[in-house]
Amino acid sequence: MLRFIVRRLLVTIPTILVVISLTWVLIKLAPGNFYSGEKQLPAAIEKNIREKYGLDKPWYQQYGKTMWNIVRHFDFGSSLRYEGQSVNTIIRNSLPVSAAIGLLAYLLAVLVGVTAGSIAALKQNTAWDYGSMALAMLGISVPNFVLGPILVLIFSLTLYWLPPSRWAGFPSWNLVLPVLTLSALQMAYIARLTRAGMLEVLRSDYIRTARAKGLSERDVVIKHALRGGLMPVISYTGPALAFLLTGTVVVERIFALPGLGNYFIQASLNRDEPLIIGIVAFIAIALLLMNLLVDIAYAFLDPRVRYQ
Amino acid sequence: MSTEKDPDQIHIAPEMAIAEADVRSEEAGEFVRGSSLWRDAWRRLLKNKLAVFGLIVVVIVTIASVLGPTVIKAVFGFTPDYIPTQIKLNSSYPPFTGPDGEFSWLHPMGTDNAGRDQLARVLQGGQISLFVGVIATLVSLLIGVTYGAIAGYVGGRLDNVMMRIVDVVYSLPYVIVVIVLLSLFRSQTPRGQLILLFVALGSISWLTMARIVRGQVLSLKNQEFVLAARATGVSGTRIIFRHLVPNTLGPVIVYATLTIPQIMLTEAFLSFLGFGVQAPLASWGSLAADGIQSIGIFPWQLIFPGVTMALTLFSLNFLGDGLRDALDPQMRTV
Numbered sequence: 001m002l003r004f005i006v007r008r009l010l011v012t013i014p015t016i017l018v019v020i021s022l023t024w025v026l027i028k029l030a031p032g033n034f035y036s037g038e039k040q041l042p043a044a045i046e047k048n049i050r051e052k053y054g055l056d057k058p059w060y061q062q063y064g065k066t067m068w069n070i071v072r073h074f075d076f077g078s079s080l081r082y083e084g085q086s087v088n089t090i091i092r093n094s095l096p097v098s099a100a101i102g103l104l105a106y107l108l109a110v111l112v113g114v115t116a117g118s119i120a121a122l123k124q125n126t127a128w129d130y131g132s133m134a135l136a137m138l139g140i141s142v143p144n145f146v147l148g149p150i151l152v153l154i155f156s157l158t159l160y161w162l163p164p165s166r167w168a169g170f171p172s173w174n175l176v177l178p179v180l181t182l183s184a185l186q187m188a189y190i191a192r193l194t195r196a197g198m199l200e201v202l203r204s205d206y207i208r209t210a211r212a213k214g215l216s217e218r219d220v221v222i223k224h225a226l227r228g229g230l231m232p233v234i235s236y237t238g239p240a241l242a243f244l245l246t247g248t249v250v251v252e253r254i255f256a257l258p259g260l261g262n263y264f265i266q267a268s269l270n271r272d273e274p275l276i277i278g279i280v281a282f283i284a285i286a287l288l289l290m291n292l293l294v295d296i297a298y299a300f301l302d303p304r305v306r307y308q
Numbered sequence: 309m310s311t312e313k314d315p316d317q318i319h320i321a322p323e324m325a326i327a328e329a330d331v332r333s334e335e336a337g338e339f340v341r342g343s344s345l346w347r348d349a350w351r352r353l354l355k356n357k358l359a360v361f362g363l364i365v366v367v368i369v370t371i372a373s374v375l376g377p378t379v380i381k382a383v384f385g386f387t388p389d390y391i392p393t394q395i396k397l398n399s400s401y402p403p404f405t406g407p408d409g410e411f412s413w414l415h416p417m418g419t420d421n422a423g424r425d426q427l428a429r430v431l432q433g434g435q436i437s438l439f440v441g442v443i444a445t446l447v448s449l450l451i452g453v454t455y456g457a458i459a460g461y462v463g464g465r466l467d468n469v470m471m472r473i474v475d476v477v478y479s480l481p482y483v484i485v486v487i488v489l490l491s492l493f494r495s496q497t498p499r500g501q502l503i504l505l506f507v508a509l510g511s512i513s514w515l516t517m518a519r520i521v522r523g524q525v526l527s528l529k530n531q532e533f534v535l536a537a538r539a540t541g542v543s544g545t546r547i548i549f550r551h552l553v554p555n556t557l558g559p560v561i562v563y564a565t566l567t568i569p570q571i572m573l574t575e576a577f578l579s580f581l582g583f584g585v586q587a588p589l590a591s592w593g594s595l596a597a598d599g600i601q602s603i604g605i606f607p608w609q610l611i612f613p614g615v616t617m618a619l620t621l622f623s624l625n626f627l628g629d630g631l632r633d634a635l636d637p638q639m640r641t642v
Contacts (some may be wrong), residue, residue, distance in 0.1 A: 015476055023488055029494035137629075141622035143573055145580045145593070146614035149600050156606050246483040250577060254600065264484070265581055268491035283481045291479060298518060 005296065012288045017067075019284040020277060024066060028059065034080055034271045058074060066277070076278035077105035081270045087278035090263055095282075096261035100170055100242045103253065104179045109240075114226075114233065116187075117194025121229070132191060133157065139188030144247055148181040148254040159303050165255045178255045182247050186240050190233055200260035234298060238291040245283060326485055348557075352634040359630020365623035369616070373434030382426045418608045420598060430613050433590040436502070437617070440509065440591070441572040445564050447510035452517025453560060457548045459518070460525030471522065474515050482512045483574070490583040498586040505584050520563050524556040558635040565628035569621045576617060592617040 035049050036040065050056045054065065069075045076087035116136070120129040155177065156164035168174040201207060202225055210224045249261030256262075260279060267275035353359050380386065418426045459470040486508045495501040528534065529552065537547050576593030578584035585591040592613045597611030 011476070015479065018476075019480055019485070022485065024484075026492055114359055137622060137625055138618075141569070141625055143576055143580075143593075143596075143614070145577070145596055145600070146610070146618060149596075149603050149610050150614070153607055153610075154605055159363040171458055210532075217536070242481065242483075245481060246577070249483075249487075250580065253581065268487055269582070272490070280481070280488065283484055287481050288479055 001296075001299065004299075005292070008292050008295065009203055012292060015288060016281065016284050017071075020067070020070065020281045021063075023277050026064060028062075032271075034273055041056070059152065070277075070281065075189060076281070077274040079267075079275045081267075081272045081275070085173065088159065090275060091260065091278060094258055094260045094263050096170075097167055097233045097257055098248050098252070098261060099177060100250055101178050101182055101257070101259070104175065105183035105247075106186065106240065106244060109183040109190055110233070112183075113187045113190025114194050114230065117191040117300050118198055118221070118226065118229070120154075120195045121198035124199065129195075133195065136188040136191045139184045141191075142183060142184070144181050145250050145254060147184055148177065148251060151177050151181060152254075165257075174255075178251050178257060181254070182244065182251045185243060189240070189243075191235055191238065193232045194207045194229060197232040198225060201228040203227050231301070234294070234301060237294045241290050241306055242287060245287065314612050319325065322617070329386070336412065345461060347636040349631075353630050356630040356633065356638060357516055358626045359634075362623035362626035363620060366627060367622075369434060373431050373438055376431030377428055377435070380425070380431070380480075384425070386425055386428065418606070418612075421606075426609065428449065429590045430616055432588040433592045433595050433613060434616065434620070435584055436589060436591040437519055437572050437575060437593075437620075440575045443506055444513045444571040445567045445633060447506075448513035448517045449564055451510075452514035452597075453521050453553060454518055455514065455534070455603040456521030456523075457517035457525050457553055457556070458521035461529055461544065461552060463526075463529075463550050467522070471519075474518055476513050477512075485576075486512065486578065486581055486582070490578060494583075498589045501586050503587065505575065505578065508578075509574060513567060513571055517560070517563060517567070520559055521553075521556050524559055525552050528552055528555055550634070562628060562632040562635055565624065565631055569624040569628070572617075572624075 033055075035046070043048070047056075054062055057065075066077075069077065074088070079085050079090060082090060092154055116132045120132045125131055149175045152164045155162045162176050163174045164177070166174060206228075207220060207225055211222045215224075245261075248259060249265060251257070252259040252262040253265060260282070263275065264283075266272070267279060353363075367602060385422070411437065420426055420429065449481050455470065455474075459467045489508055490504060491502075493504060495504055525548075534547060534551060536553050542551075572592075575584055579591045579593030580597045582594075582597065585594050587594070595613035596610055596617070599606070599608075603610050
């Protein structure tokens with residue numbers, strides 16, 4: 001097990017460095033500069049700017065300095081657009097916003113998805129099954145940037161039940177619509193996965209054994225079937241995180257939340273180079289480490305999985 | 309198949325090919341059509357009501373998108389990017405409403421803030437969305453099938469390296485990298501940005517396809533027909549593309565059908581954020597982004613492109629699911 005973790009880390013760390021380098025190369029290859037706007041700057045001012053940001057040095061020195069600061073000090077420098085704020089500060093302030101809606105959305109998706117998927121599997125080919133699966137297909141097909149505004153239109157602008165946007169601290173009514181919007185897709189996927197997994201498990205021999213022993217249907221489902229039927233859901237956690245990360249970009253835009261995704265879009269539009277590198281690096285690290293954790297959890301839960 | 313052959317002898321049809329060999333039934337003495345995998349699959353697909361619904365909607369949306377803007381130009385005389393000259397700024401007509409507020413067939417979906425006809429824009433957006441989805445899927449077929457088939461057939465160390473590369477790229481936050489790419493290399497012309505979008509979407513769409521084809525090829529490459537081909541001296545390239553790839557078609561078609569809505573969704577997502585299709589071109593994502601600006605006052609600007617898109621994706625997904633059920637050999641006996 002330990003060897004497996006060490007080996008995976010040995011792959012993960014270079015991957016993160018490759019992502020950071022790739023972003024750096026893209027930024028350097030892109031036409032134009034972050035300081036050149038609509039009008040031409042006077043030559044002297046341009047020279048000063050280039051000196052200040054070290055752009056007069058050869059490319060390998062610039063690359064080396066950036067990477068060294070990141071690897072050695074975990075320092076991405078200062079934002080070019082949000083004056084006086086370091087990239088690390090921006091990430092630290094915006095991360096809780098994204099994490100809050102992301103985690104709530106994931107919890108909601110697992111709760112509703114597993115329940116709906118199990119009911120669909122247990123009552124296969126009934127109205128329950130068809131109804132929940134049609135709803136799940138709807139969840140997969142309606143893009144979140146359509147769902148979100150429609151929810152706002154109904155619950156905020158017509159019924160006046162919920163606030164339409166903005167961040168108002170952690171437990172607040174403002175979270176309801178963003179979390180619902182973000183979790184719809186995951187809910188649908190998890191419901192479909194649970195249904196498929198449960199259908200397979202319910203036909204297996206050990207469930208027949210459990211029934212033959214005379215266990216109550218409740219015990220058979222909750223203690224025996226769910227454990228096996230949920231394995232696909234657990235292995236979906238990695239992709240789910242990736243989806244949540246991209247989903248949160250849109251949701252934060254729609255609901256004007258000051259999260260990582262919103263800052264990332266702003267940074268891309270403004271060409272805020274250090275902030276772009278910082279957020280890309282952070283997202284890559286978070287994603288790859290979570291994937292590693294999921295793999296380890298998988299080995300613990302399914303005794304048949306053994307890593308060398 | 310030739311008719312001179314002995315009708316009582318059952319000819320083994322080439323794998324997955326449509327069997328035209330008719331077999332004479334002994335008792336009835338009449339011709340019974342040989343049933344191929346494809347014909348079986350087609351029959352199963354037609355039994356699946358939701359899949360048929362999906363197929364019909366997809367065909368209608370495709371035809372409407374391809375012909376719609378031309379028809380509207382011929383009937384009403386305006387193009388999707390036509391801005392009327394005598395219009396008040398920021399006056400968006402509701403659906404079926406003319407300039408004087410009375411009922412009119414002129415704009416069945418209303419107009420946008422600049423007075424452009426919403427129906428024409430939704431249809432043109434459909435053209436671009438479908439086009440992006442189909443092209444990126446073709447790229448994924450081309451690269452993914454070749455890559456996966458080579459990795460699976462050659463095997464060994466090459467397979468290891470090729471698939472490790474896929475694993476690494478797969479674990480990257482690729483949408484994030486694509487956003488960086490699209491924003492940094494933003495093109496000055498809408499056409500240039502569209503090409504950039506194709507490159508970005510095509511370059512990520514082939515990964516899963518490569519994995520699927522590799523898995524299929526791995527399970528096929530030790531079967532007798534491959535052995536026979538190799539024994540008769542057929543080259544590796546020919547074995548891959550003439551013998552192995554045609555046998556992976558079932559899963560490949562299913563996955564390709566499911567890739568189209570995924571790519572369309574990614575394109576809409578990028579266009580919604582302002583990195584994809586640029587005005588005056590429109591896609592469903594960019595129309596939704598425009599619509600969200602004034603959702604409280606002019607909700608039809610979001611609802612029409614949004615619902616059209618959701619309906620199309622819904623249908624494509626059902627069609628893909630139906631195809632999977634129809635082509636999945638495990639389901640054949642059910």
